[in-house]
Amino acid sequence: xxxxxxxxxxxxxxxxxxxxxxxxxxxxxxxxxxxxxxxxxxxxxxxxxxxxxxxxxxxxxxxxxxxxxxxxxxxxxxxxxxxxxxxxxxxxxxxxxxxxxxxxxxxxxxxxxxxxxxxxxxxxxxxxxxxxxxxxxxxxxxxxxxxxxxxxxxxxxxxxxxxxxxxxxxxxxxxxxxxxxxxxxxxxxxxxxxxxxxxxxxxxxxxxxxxxxxxxxxxxxxxxxxxxxxxxxxxxxxxxxxxxxxxxxxxxxxxxxxxxxxxxxxxxxxxxxxxxxxxxxxxxxxxxxxxxxxxxxxxxxxxxxxxxxxxxxxxxxxxxxxxxxxxx
Amino acid sequence: xxxxxxxxxxxxxxxxxxxxxxxxxxxxxxxxxxxxxxxxxxxxxxxxxxxxxxxxxxxxxxxxxxxxxxxxxxxxxxxxxxxxxxxxxxxxxxxxxxxxxxxxxxxxxxxxxxxxxxxxxxxxxxxxxxxxxxxxxxxxxxxxxxxxxxxxxxxxxxxxxxxxxxxxxxxxxxxxxxxxxxxxxxxxxxxxxxxxxxxxxxxxxxxxxxxxxxxxxxxxxxxxxxxxxxxxxxxxxxxxxxxxxxxxxxxxxxxxxxxxxxxxxxxxxxxxxxxxxxxxxxxxxx
Numbered sequence: 001x002x003x004x005x006x007x008x009x010x011x012x013x014x015x016x017x018x019x020x021x022x023x024x025x026x027x028x029x030x031x032x033x034x035x036x037x038x039x040x041x042x043x044x045x046x047x048x049x050x051x052x053x054x055x056x057x058x059x060x061x062x063x064x065x066x067x068x069x070x071x072x073x074x075x076x077x078x079x080x081x082x083x084x085x086x087x088x089x090x091x092x093x094x095x096x097x098x099x100x101x102x103x104x105x106x107x108x109x110x111x112x113x114x115x116x117x118x119x120x121x122x123x124x125x126x127x128x129x130x131x132x133x134x135x136x137x138x139x140x141x142x143x144x145x146x147x148x149x150x151x152x153x154x155x156x157x158x159x160x161x162x163x164x165x166x167x168x169x170x171x172x173x174x175x176x177x178x179x180x181x182x183x184x185x186x187x188x189x190x191x192x193x194x195x196x197x198x199x200x201x202x203x204x205x206x207x208x209x210x211x212x213x214x215x216x217x218x219x220x221x222x223x224x225x226x227x228x229x230x231x232x233x234x235x236x237x238x239x240x241x242x243x244x245x246x247x248x249x250x251x252x253x254x255x256x257x258x259x260x261x262x263x264x265x266x267x268x269x270x271x272x273x274x275x276x277x278x279x280x281x282x283x284x285x286x287x288x289x290x291x292x293x294x295x296x297x298x299x300x301x302x303x304x305x306x307x308x309x310x311x312x313x314x315x316x317x318x319x320x321x322x323x324x325x326x327x328x
Numbered sequence: 329x330x331x332x333x334x335x336x337x338x339x340x341x342x343x344x345x346x347x348x349x350x351x352x353x354x355x356x357x358x359x360x361x362x363x364x365x366x367x368x369x370x371x372x373x374x375x376x377x378x379x380x381x382x383x384x385x386x387x388x389x390x391x392x393x394x395x396x397x398x399x400x401x402x403x404x405x406x407x408x409x410x411x412x413x414x415x416x417x418x419x420x421x422x423x424x425x426x427x428x429x430x431x432x433x434x435x436x437x438x439x440x441x442x443x444x445x446x447x448x449x450x451x452x453x454x455x456x457x458x459x460x461x462x463x464x465x466x467x468x469x470x471x472x473x474x475x476x477x478x479x480x481x482x483x484x485x486x487x488x489x490x491x492x493x494x495x496x497x498x499x500x501x502x503x504x505x506x507x508x509x510x511x512x513x514x515x516x517x518x519x520x521x522x523x524x525x526x527x528x529x530x531x532x533x534x535x536x537x538x539x540x541x542x543x544x545x546x547x548x549x550x551x552x553x554x555x556x557x558x559x560x561x562x563x564x565x566x567x568x569x570x571x572x573x574x575x576x577x578x579x580x581x582x583x584x585x586x587x588x589x590x591x592x593x594x595x596x597x598x599x600x601x602x603x604x605x606x607x608x609x610x611x612x613x614x
């Protein structure tokens with residue numbers, strides 16, 4: 001096994017656009033769950049709504065890329081309103097059920113043949129990125145970079161855009177959460193009725209939180225489909241949602257740095273386990289495994305790691321241990 | 329006996345000289361059970377009114393109804409002449425009618441000072457767009473913090489300023505909840521069993537705080553079980569039993585009222601149980 005190669009590959013995976021899109025979605029979930037206590041199990045749907053809205057904006061309405069992005073954010077806000085208005089007055093568990101169901105409804109809706117002239121049906125849509133890629137300021141050919149970070153001009157461009165989005169989102173959340181507005185959100189997480197008794201419109205705050213976190217999820221979806229150059233219904237399965245939850249819990253729920261580092265660590269681990277285990281398979285040390293099976297086994301190991309993490313370090317990598325010592 | 333609070337005789341539903349809260353025909357049913365059935369009730373302004381009654385009398389339910397935390401089947405009520413029926417709880421609170429809870433609701437994972445700051449009203453930084461720009465809310469936040477600190481000092485919680493509310497004792501949480509309710513300078517404070525689960529030493533200071541509220545011109549309505557406590561600080565006592573107001577009056581008189589003794593001890597409290605025939609029904613064993 002070439003250890004340097006394995007390590008290089010793993011480190012480079014940390015900043016790839018897929019991990020960036022997971023991080024954006026997890027930042028949104030951090031606003032939902034970490035700060036407001038909303039159990040959203042349909043973050044994949046928010047990502048999907050954003051991605052589809054952007055692509056449909058470009059292909060059907062011929063919007064310029066920036067307008068398409070705003071259109072997508074507006075669509076995700078409308079989606080949040082549709083989800084939130086009936087459920088946010090109820091107990092937290094109901095939102096969890098509705099979000100997971102609506103994510104499935106959304107996915108099946110996108111698969112139906114009836115709307116395939118707009119949505120592309122089961123095969124999805126592609127060829128929407130020309131305007132985006134035309135914005136790329138880098139013109140060099142071949143791979144340029146340092147150490148493990150050597151990419152083509154196209155790869156650099158999407159990475160820089162994705163990580164700029166993460167940086168802007170992180171600052172945005174930080175500004176919100178240090179403010180009295182953020183204090184109300186955190187209080188809602190602790191006890192809704194207490195906040196209500198102090199004259200705050202809890203429902204409106206929860207709706208705002210759902211819209212903001214959903215908007216961040218949409219950004220994640222847009223980054224993902226720009227990277228793939230295609231959008232299809234099967235991108236937004238429930239597994240996607242649970243991987244976002246993994247990223248969030250790995251880093252720490254009510255933190256900003258948590259989801260960012262959590263996403264990088266998850267993709268680092270996925271790449272390391274993949275390379276090491278397939279290396280071992282090739283050496284004949286794991287005779288009971290075949291190469292394709294390795295891809296599945298590593299998720300099993302990640303699941304195990306997540307269980308251990310939740311049991312032994314429930315606050316995640318960056319969470320405040322003190323916050324979890326009380327059960328008050 | 330004449331008194332300065334009520335107009336005429338002190339009887340259930342009597343008119344007050346200066347009422348702050350007037351409720352009419354408020355009923356709440358849970359299935360077949362009528363939890364609250366109040367024909368007419370007036371709470372005197374600037375006084376300490378105790379709401380007492382045995383378990384299940386509907387005191388907390390009445391609190392929930394009046395503050396918008398529960399919806400009544402019928403009824404209307406006004407606070408300072410403003411109709412509150414059907415108003416959501418947060419709007420009731422904004423009008424200056426703040427309640428606390430029987431099971432203390434300290435926001436555990438916020439610090440004591442953050443708990444206090446949350447109590448303030450009209451903080452521009454609590455609006456979404458304004459919150460992004462600190463200069464727009466910094467001044468108001470500093471004012472709120474200063475106010476919070478002086479209240480914490482009054483309630484002897486200033487040493488706990490930066491501790492998580494979860495680390496406070498049960499009694500301290502009661503104090504924190506009361507102090508937090510005062511952040512908005514309410515006109516009427518409704519305390520649901522402020523003494524429950526508080527050790528005797530702290531009870532004394534809680535009582536003093538309630539008296540202080542009156543001195544500062546705040547009206548207090550509180551639910552309590554302990555009759556001695558009630559006698560100690562309240563100016564007016566309202567007794568509920570089975571959802572109805574059964575007696576009202578100054579504490580000394582109410583305690584003597586036969587309706588109150590019946591409500592608390594049962595109408596047959598002086599009947600010797602030994603002479604009653606008790607029939608024991610045995611369950612059939614299969």
